[in-house]
Amino acid sequence: MSENERQFGFTTRQLHAGYSPDPTTHSRAVPIYQTTSYQFNNTEHAANLFALQEFGNIYTRIMNPTTDVLEQRLAALEGGVGALGSSSGHGAQTMAILTLCGAGDHIVSSSRLYGGTYNQFNYTFPRIGIEVTLVDPREPAAFAQAIKPNTKIIYGETLGNPDITVFPFDEVSDIAKAHNIPLMIDSTFATPYLCRPFEWGANIVTHSTTKFISGNGTTIGGVIVDGGNFDW
Template sequence: MTNGKLKLETLQVHAGQETPDPTTDARAVPIYMTTSYVFKDSAQAAGRFALTEPGNIYTRLMNPTSDVLEKRVAALEGGVAALATSSGSSAITYAIQNIALAGDHIVSSTNVYGGTANLLANTLREQGIETTFVDPSDPANFEKAIKENTKLLYTEVLGNPNSDVADIEEISKIAHKHGIPLIVDSTFSPPSVFRPIEHGADIVVHSATKFLGGHGVAMGGVIVDSGNFDWAQNDKFPTL
């Protein structure tokens, strides 16, 4: 099944599980309640841990149930891959810390979720990563704050809690002009409403506790990679 040719309604139902479950033939996605997996032999185990052979290693790293969720959200957002996490905050933290290291700089919208603001202003600062907060109502504010060591721009589609709307397309142009990625929190704008990647975002994060979960009864987060950003275009990202 080619996701690019399918409508959103079909992707919501089938992306990530186009055929029945390979083990049970179940139509609905089974919940695999296991921490560990059995290897056929030591060679297979070595291949999987060396990442030269596909397959499950440990549920903290991958799980067949989570795999369907990741593929489905990636397809809905128009990305190449996704990673499910334990919460929206962990998704945001992983996405940022995979790019920014001690001595680096971030430019972020002022109107962001309180937990994100604390992460950027306090936790990351203690790790040697500085953040400049700017008013997102004018995209030019992001460009004015960019420094030599700026590694990414960060904003939310709808600012939490003010619901101010960011101009994702213009902010992404600024990011790409300077050879850095744009991370967008689209928690309050699920794919049925807005798809940031189509407007230039490089990485999209969600708190699945909100719209993706739908009922406020489950904790979770998701990171989606657009697959569009060239990490080798300059020497800013030696670890990627």
């Protein structure tokens, strides 16, 4: 698609965002780049890539042209500035959190959570020194009351899994902004078709693409999307 692809409707972006047909083969479908590594033009090109001074492919664990289309497409659908694919939704969530939190840090989270996230917050993160306070999203003021000087993230799910509790975006995004804390939202159950959390004050959005984005129960994956609206 063109550089102005975000001017197109949602369903068009679902099909085409992030990909322009190969000028040599004119393939309409995105090819699968089944490679682990990539050729460098010269040693200077390789050095610049590894120093992150130049954009390009280094190693498929870091970046792959096929995955890049997915990342661009989901960023376009969410209204974010960029995205990072992962091997699962839980993996995406973990990467995002561990980028922002370390031993001695604190998270305030909605208590209406996917079971795997609940276990991670209650059992896994405390083992590495990250404390999580769970609050009832039906009482938005509780998020503010739970904030500590070392709070690094306010976390919630657009629609709680599995009870579909709707996250109180208006109140909690105001609290997050007032304390200069990023608001991270798992929007798996809503998908960007129903709700785009950046429009409601979120700063980071994650998805398990295994669920409704894939929609067929045969593929596992995840994604992190950056809203470009927080001063990191």
